[in-house]
Amino acid sequence: MNKSQFRTMMLVLCLAALCAVIAGCQEEAASPKAKDVKAAPAPAPAKVAEKPAATKAVEKPAPAPAPVPAPKPAATVAGSTLGPFKLAKNWAEEQGFVVNWLIAGPFPNPGERPDNTGFGTDYLKNYGGEAAFTPANGMEIKIDGGSAVKFLPYATTGTDIIFGDVAHLKIESNQEKILVYCACWLDSDADKDVEVRVGSDDGYKLWINHQLISEQHVYRAMEMDQETHKVKLNKGKNLLLIKVDQDTGEYQFMLRVVGADGKEAPGITVWN
Ligand SMILES: [Ca+2]
Numbered sequence: 409m410n411k412s413q414f415r416t417m418m419l420v421l422c423l424a425a426l427c428a429v430i431a432g433c434q435e436e437a438a439s440p441k442a443k444d445v446k447a448a449p450a451p452a453p454a455k456v457a458e459k460p461a462a463t464k465a466v467e468k469p470a471p472a473p474a475p476v477p478a479p480k481p482a483a484t485v486a487g488s489t490l491g492p493f494k495l496a497k498n499w500a501e502e503q504g505f506v507v508n509w510l511i512a513g514p515f516p517n518p519g520e521r522p523d524n525t526g527f528g529t530d531y532l533k534n535y536g537g538e539a540a541f542t543p544a545n546g547m548e549i550k551i552d553g554g555s556a557v558k559f560l561p562y563a564t565t566g567t568d569i570i571f572g573d574v575a576h577l578k579i580e581s582n583q584e585k586i587l588v589y590c591a592c593w594l595d596s597d598a599d600k601d602v603e604v605r606v607g608s609d610d611g612y613k614l615w616i617n618h619q620l621i622s623e624q625h626v627y628r629a630m631e632m633d634q635e636t637h638k639v640k641l642n643k644g645k646n647l648l649l650i651k652v653d654q655d656t657g658e659y660q661f662m663l664r665v666v667g668a669d670g671k672e673a674p675g676i677t678v679w680n
Contacts, residue, residue, distance in 0.1 A: 504664040504672035505567045506592055506648075508680040510543050512559040513571075513588030514579050515551055521627050521655045526587045527611060539618050542647060543591045545680075559591065561680050568630070570660045571652075587653035593645040594665060597675035600641055603668065605633040608652055608661040615649040617642070627655055632662060633670075645679065 517526030532541045535549060543559045550556045560576045562569070571588060572581035579586065594616075604621070606612065609630040613623040614637065621637050628634075652661045665673050 502672055503567070504666040506594075506663050506665065506678050507565070507567075508561065508563045508678050509569065509590045509592050510545060510559040510680045511562045511569075511571075511574055511577065511588055511590045512543070512547075512549055512557050513577050514557070514583070514586035515588065517585045517587045517653050517655070519585075522625070524585065524653060524655055526585075527613070527625050527651075527653045531587075532589070538613070538649070538651065539615060539620060541618075541649065543589070543649070559589075563680075567632075567664075568660050568662045570658075571654070572659065582657055582659060584654065584656045586659075587651060589649065589651050590661075591647065591649045591680070593647055593679040594641060595645045595677045595679055596641040596643055598643050600673070600675070602639055602641055602673045602676070603666050603670075604637045604639050604648075604663065605635065605666060605670075606637070606650075606661065606663050607632050607634045609658050610655055611653050612661060613651045615647075617646050629658065630660055630662065633664075641676070 515526060515531045517524045519525045530538050531551065532538050532549065535541055545559060545561060547559045548556050562574045569590065571577060572579060572583070577588065604616070606614065607630045608624065610628060611624045611626045614621045616639055621639065622635060624635065650661070650663065665676055667673050
């Protein structure tokens, strides 16, 4: 081996050694990264798992309040039921009693019997007058002196409309010297003859389709069917307006719509 060959061999060996060192460094540089990557993923899933858990926990309570609409029907029932009187109500319906009314009052009925003056006072004169008047749910009626009352719905579960039980009238039981107006529509499926039978405490005036049917300026206790009025109803809605006055004692009325046999007239529904 001459000098030239020796230098070439040494150069090759040096290059080989340098390559070996570089390769070793690359392996070391690569292996720590792999170790780091293996260590990193471990905590990552833990964070991902925690967040969705918290999100679901918030979402679950949200759908729970959704069934809250349930109170609506409950409120409706509470507002239209005075008590558990189903048997009495069923009996009343079979006998043709009208149990759903629009009622406005109280209006004053001053004086001493038999001269209480409210009976002859037209408190609806500024609204067309008693004979021409057509009520509506929520309609306000102003009374001389500045106060006002409204026609509002009322339903009894029995047969009697006891005015002391009608909350929106805000009167005491057996409150004296007042009167109220009550209205409903008898919706008939055909022209037909019926009987409108009334009991009252005290007296009343009755209009059907704006015609005065009867006036009973009396002071009495109520009994069923104290008067029977033969009436011809038109097909469709027939407005019934009754003014019931009160001097002292109990204060109520009952009204039913029947055939000549005294049983519920068929084909008639009530609106209020
Ligand atoms: Ca009375």
